[in-house]
Amino acid sequence: MATESMQLEALISREYQHGFSTTLETDSVPIGLSEGVIRLISAKKEEPEFMLEWRLQAYRHWLTMSEPEWSTVHHPAIDYQAISYYSAPKARRDGPSSLADVDPELLRTYEKLGVPLEEREILSGVAVDAVFDSISVATTFKEKLGELGIIFCSFSEAVREQPELLKHYLGSVVPYTDNYFASLNSAVFSDGSFCYIPPGVHCPMELSTYFRINAINTGQFERTLIIADRDSYVSYLEGCTAPMRDENQLHAAVVELIALDNAQIRYATVQNWYPGDKEGKGGIYNFVTKRGECRGDNSKISWTQVETGSAITWKYPSVILKGDNSQGEFHSVALTNHYQQADTGTKMIHLGKNTRSNIVAKGISAGHGHNAYRGLVKMAKSAVGARNYSQCDSLLLGDKCAAHTFPYIEVKHPSARVEHEATTSRIGQEQLFYCQSRGLSAEDAVSIIVNGFCKEVFQELPMEFAVEAQKLLGVSLEGSIG
Amino acid sequence: MNTPQASSASYYAAAYQRLSPLLPGGGLGWLTQARRAALARFARHGFPTQRDEDWKYTSLAAIAAARYDLWPAACVDPLAGVVSQRALAGAHLLVFVNGRLHPGLSRPGDLPPGVRLNSLAYCLEEQPASVDPLLLLGAAAAAFADLNLAFMADGAYLHLAADCHLAAPIQLLFIASQANLAIQQRNVLWAAAGSSACIIEQHVALGEGSYLTNALSNVVLEAGASIEHYLLQQESPAASHIATIDVRQQANSSYSSASFAFGAHLARTGITVALQGEAARCSLDGLYLTAGRQHVDHHTCIDHRQAGGTSRQLYKGVLSGASRAVFNGRVVVHPDAQRSDAEQSNRNLLLSDKAEIDTKPQLEIWADDVKCSHAATVAQLDEEQVFYLRSRGIEQAKARTMLSRAFAREMIDRVACSPLQEALDEALREKLRVMSC
Numbered sequence: 001m002a003t004e005s006m007q008l009e010a011l012i013s014r015e016y017q018h019g020f021s022t023t024l025e026t027d028s029v030p031i032g033l034s035e036g037v038i039r040l041i042s043a044k045k046e047e048p049e050f051m052l053e054w055r056l057q058a059y060r061h062w063l064t065m066s067e068p069e070w071s072t073v074h075h076p077a078i079d080y081q082a083i084s085y086y087s088a089p090k091a092r093r094d095g096p097s098s099l100a101d102v103d104p105e106l107l108r109t110y111e112k113l114g115v116p117l118e119e120r121e122i123l124s125g126v127a128v129d130a131v132f133d134s135i136s137v138a139t140t141f142k143e144k145l146g147e148l149g150i151i152f153c154s155f156s157e158a159v160r161e162q163p164e165l166l167k168h169y170l171g172s173v174v175p176y177t178d179n180y181f182a183s184l185n186s187a188v189f190s191d192g193s194f195c196y197i198p199p200g201v202h203c204p205m206e207l208s209t210y211f212r213i214n215a216i217n218t219g220q221f222e223r224t225l226i227i228a229d230r231d232s233y234v235s236y237l238e239g240c241t242a243p244m245r246d247e248n249q250l251h252a253a254v255v256e257l258i259a260l261d262n263a264q265i266r267y268a269t270v271q272n273w274y275p276g277d278k279e280g281k282g283g284i285y286n287f288v289t290k291r292g293e294c295r296g297d298n299s300k301i302s303w304t305q306v307e308t309g310s311a312i313t314w315k316y317p318s319v320i321l322k323g324d325n326s327q328g329e330f331h332s333v334a335l336t337n338h339y340q341q342a343d344t345g346t347k348m349i350h351l352g353k354n355t356r357s358n359i360v361a362k363g364i365s366a367g368h369g370h371n372a373y374r375g376l377v378k379m380a381k382s383a384v385g386a387r388n389y390s391q392c393d394s395l396l397l398g399d400k401c402a403a404h405t406f407p408y409i410e411v412k413h414p415s416a417r418v419e420h421e422a423t424t425s426r427i428g429q430e431q432l433f434y435c436q437s438r439g440l441s442a443e444d445a446v447s448i449i450v451n452g453f454c455k456e457v458f459q460e461l462p463m464e465f466a467v468e469a470q471k472l473l474g475v476s477l478e479g480s481i482g
Numbered sequence: 483m484n485t486p487q488a489s490s491a492s493y494y495a496a497a498y499q500r501l502s503p504l505l506p507g508g509g510l511g512w513l514t515q516a517r518r519a520a521l522a523r524f525a526r527h528g529f530p531t532q533r534d535e536d537w538k539y540t541s542l543a544a545i546a547a548a549r550y551d552l553w554p555a556a557c558v559d560p561l562a563g564v565v566s567q568r569a570l571a572g573a574h575l576l577v578f579v580n581g582r583l584h585p586g587l588s589r590p591g592d593l594p595p596g597v598r599l600n601s602l603a604y605c606l607e608e609q610p611a612s613v614d615p616l617l618l619l620g621a622a623a624a625a626f627a628d629l630n631l632a633f634m635a636d637g638a639y640l641h642l643a644a645d646c647h648l649a650a651p652i653q654l655l656f657i658a659s660q661a662n663l664a665i666q667q668r669n670v671l672w673a674a675a676g677s678s679a680c681i682i683e684q685h686v687a688l689g690e691g692s693y694l695t696n697a698l699s700n701v702v703l704e705a706g707a708s709i710e711h712y713l714l715q716q717e718s719p720a721a722s723h724i725a726t727i728d729v730r731q732q733a734n735s736s737y738s739s740a741s742f743a744f745g746a747h748l749a750r751t752g753i754t755v756a757l758q759g760e761a762a763r764c765s766l767d768g769l770y771l772t773a774g775r776q777h778v779d780h781h782t783c784i785d786h787r788q789a790g791g792t793s794r795q796l797y798k799g800v801l802s803g804a805s806r807a808v809f810n811g812r813v814v815v816h817p818d819a820q821r822s823d824a825e826q827s828n829r830n831l832l833l834s835d836k837a838e839i840d841t842k843p844q845l846e847i848w849a850d851d852v853k854c855s856h857a858a859t860v861a862q863l864d865e866e867q868v869f870y871l872r873s874r875g876i877e878q879a880k881a882r883t884m885l886s887r888a889f890a891r892e893m894i895d896r897v898a899c900s901p902l903q904e905a906l907d908e909a910l911r912e913k914l915r916v917m918s919c
Binding site: 070379381394396397398399400401402403404405406407408409410411412413414415416417418419420421422423424425426 | 535817820830832833834835837838839840841842843844845846847848849850851852853854855856857858859860861862
């Protein structure tokens with residue numbers, strides 16, 4: 001038993017494997033936040049006037065707001081004046097025009113992370129809009145998507161080349177007044193992805209973006225906007241790893257999804273940012289606003305997330321079910337170990353008739369981790385025949401971790417049906433014993449049980465991510481029983 | 483400054499100045515001090531608003547704006563009929579009229595040795611040594627608890643000696659007859675080790691006046707004690723009823739409560755249970771039926787502080803008209819409370835398209851060896867079941883009433899005390915009749 005617990009100890013305390021940082025010349029804006037900085041960011045990105053105006057409105061609104069305090073997460077106060085709000089890999093002459101022009105140092109970083117762009121282009125059929133720090137450096141498969149009329153580009157490019165589309169949709173799901181972090185993002189967002197699927201087009205490949213935080217003290221303020229026009233389909237993957245840092249890095253992203261009539265959007269995330277060391281030092285603060293709107297009838301939006309990283313995760317991917325018969329889904333696995341804190345969940349706002357939503361949230365807490373599910377299911381007066389089913393399960397590994405569930409259910413129409421179930425329990429000792437009696441090691445047994453616990457969510461992930469997610473859980477959890 | 487908070491604070495402060503010589507226990511220094519401190523806290527914080535998470539769905543604007551009388555006038559209404567109609571066979575009966583014990587109507591009967599059942603005012607005046615300050619001051623500071631402490635004048639005081647078992651139920655009948663009165667009622671239920679009792683707390687009204695009942699119960703169960711606590715709320719349709727129940731349980735004790743909320747315009751019942759000893763058990767049941775523009779709010783909080791505790795909660799609601807119900811159930815399992823077992827369930831039936839339900843079951847778990855679950859459902863009547871009944875020749879309205887009754891009956895079937903069961907069934911029928919109109 002003693003040797004076993006030592007093994008467990010070693011496994012629990014395993015350090016972050018993706019911790020390395022690349023030395024690059026960065027072109028940063030001076031530290032701090034003011035209207036001048038926002039004008040500078042906007043000018044550097046050669047943005048049209050409307051964009052600057054929008055940023056400034058957001059900034060002025062942000063100044064009137066105060067940081068939210070209602071969540072269960074705790075962290076030292078963030079000094080918003082000590083952050084550099086823009087950093088881009090320094091342009092070589094006029095910037096890279098093809099993969100060959102990209103900084104070789106950058107490409108090596110991707111390779112360490114297992115994102116060999118050249119290979120991916122040929123082998124896996126995934127189009128990658130790679131974001132290194134804040135600027136897009138390489139976009140693949142563009143021609144192929146272009147033939148179908150799909151626009152998939154960096155946000156800055158969209159600002160320049162698709163101003164009409166952008167003006168129409170930007171901020172229509174997450175307005176710049178939405179919340180503290182969304183306002184901040186609206187003021188200073190650096191880059192992100194933009195995607196438009198034209199009517200009737202079934203996007204033939206999984207679209208994917210890799211986010212990465214690299215420069216010291218650079219908050220990342222990504223902004224993603226995905227529009228699926230009538231009868232279209234798109235599946236989007238977002239994956240994250242970040243190099244090791246001692247100082248906390250703020251990340252406040254905004255994702256907006258819009259599905260018109262009969263359109264479907266699947267959005268999957270694997271988030272494995274640096275969670276801090278085992279003493280709880282360092283790690284990313286991840287304050288994200290993600291929201292989709294089923295604007296058209298019969299549309300569908302599904303969120304799938306696997307959250308294993310970050311010191312603090314604060315995000316509630318939501319769906320506004322506006323169109324009749326529209327559907328929203330949320331599948332989540334959130335894991336907290338060491339001193340990680342996760343406050344995550346979803347909001348399903350039912351406005352249209354016969355709208356449906358399904359929530360499956362699995363929380364796993366180990367070490368001193370805190371894991372909270374916080375969700376809202378709202379059936380408006382107009383939501384005739386709406387349905388919701390929610391299931392939130394928490395698994396506890398260790399006696400110093402915590403798991404909370406805070407579901408809010410508001411029903412204003414009698415034909416709406418809402419069901420919510422939640423359970424919290426320790427990993428089954430009988431199951432562990434059974435697995436071990438069959439010759440599995442304690443850590444393999446835990447891994448198998450936890451993967452079984454999360455199976456419903458993993459099934460929703462695209463294949464590439466499912467494999468990565470299982471590996472991630474395995475690494476983060478092996479031997480966390482005590 | 484003339485904000486509602488400032489003016490209601492000054493109103494209550496002035497009332498206290500006027501009434502303090504009349505309040506019982508004036509000779510007890512600790513009590514007077516605590517009353518003043520509570521009033522000062524109330525002056526600072528005022529009534530909670532909907533910006534407070536605990537009152538997010540329930541507005542107190544009407545209560546905050548009202549200027550209630552804080553001292554009852556002599557009651558001249560004939561009450562014997564009401565009492566004989568409500569008195570349960572074989573029960574030890576205490577009758578309170580407008581918050582004060584009415585000795586003429588009360589029939590405590592023969593109480594076995596070891597049972598002390600008195601009015602709180604009597605205890606504070608005549609047997610102050612028997613009143614434990616910690617017991618009266620223990621409830622968490624909050625606006626209504628503070629007002630209650632500042633102005634409490636009477637209520638029931640029950641003490642069960644160790645290993646004393648009371649076979650017949652105790653019925654506490656609270657009758658409100660005076661409009662615009664704020665009744666600040668305080669009950670103490672104290673069960674020493676190994677004792678047991680069944681207490682029925684019933685609130686009824688004469689007439690349809692608007693008044694406020696602000697009831698606070700301190701319940702203490704020592705090791706191995708057992709209390710069944712039934713709350714039957716049938717206040718007047720214009721009344722506000724705020725009940726706060728603070729329960730502390732020692733090892734192996736068992737507290738079971740069932741709350742039946744049928745009346746009042748605005749009703750809020752907050753139950754806080756602290757499982758302070760190992761292997762303590764508690765079970766909270768609730769049934770609420772709402773019609774018209776009624777607003778019924780249930781807040782429960784079960785604190786598993788020690789190992790091996792068990793808690794069960796089942797709340798069911800049937801909502802009609804433009805009524806609104808709120809359920810907020812919170813279970814906290816502290817780090818030392820290993821092997822805790824908590825279940826919570828809230829089921830709601832919406833009968834009309836103007837009714838609204840806001841439910842929020844919460845789990846906060848800080849220990850790993852636990853088994854906790856919660857569930858919440860909201861639905862309307864099953865159309866297939868209605869169709870089946872209609873195919874048997876039962877008219878629409880009747881079929882709906884039958885199905886609603888079947889849904890609600892479960893809570894009454896769980897009541898162990900049979901005379902109460904009959905009274906509840908009668909109350910349920912009457913309420914469903916009102917709701918189907």
